[in-house]
Amino acid sequence: MLQLCRDLRADAAGLVDAFNYPDFILKAPLGRYDGDIYRAYFETITSVEGSQERPWYFDEVVKPMTQTTMAKL
Secondary structure, three states, X not given: OHHHHHHHHHHHHHHHHOOOOOHHHHOOOOOOOOOOHHHHHHHHHHOOOOOOOOOOXXXXXXXXXXXXXXXXX
């Protein structure tokens, strides 16, 4: 099976691209044939509206876990 995957790799990107689905639909920024995954990954994430904002539960749940005081130590 691994050999078949290696054999198909060169054609896989072309076959998927033939359907003309953008990466954000496929949710596959890590499946880039050219290997430039980090740029594609961050472009995908930052292109989503609101992706840079803190979630509604941040102040109540996350922030207390990330803040420590000397009294707690």
